[in-house]
Amino acid sequence: MKETELWARLQQHLGAGYYRVWAAEHNLGEVGGRTVVEAIAAGVPFKDIWRAAWAALDLPPTER
Template structure:
């Protein structure tokens, strides 16, 4: 998964405005206690980040 796809999925589920705020503020244990933005900066794979976001948002399996 590319970073652009990660952001698109987040915008789809959180809305265009809120996705960026959520990504900067929501700390996810699955990402080592990082936010999405911090995980991206640290080089964490986008697919790993998406799985953490998917889990936190409790999205259906079809969105995984």
């Protein structure tokens, strides 16, 4: 997964007006309690960040 795909998926599920706020403020336990923005900066693989966001958003398995 590329960074652009991660951002596109977050926007798709959270909406254009909210996804960046959520990514900067919501802590994801599966990536060490970091936010999406912090996890990217720390070098966490984008696929791992998406899996953590997917779980936090309680999305269906088809979206994984």
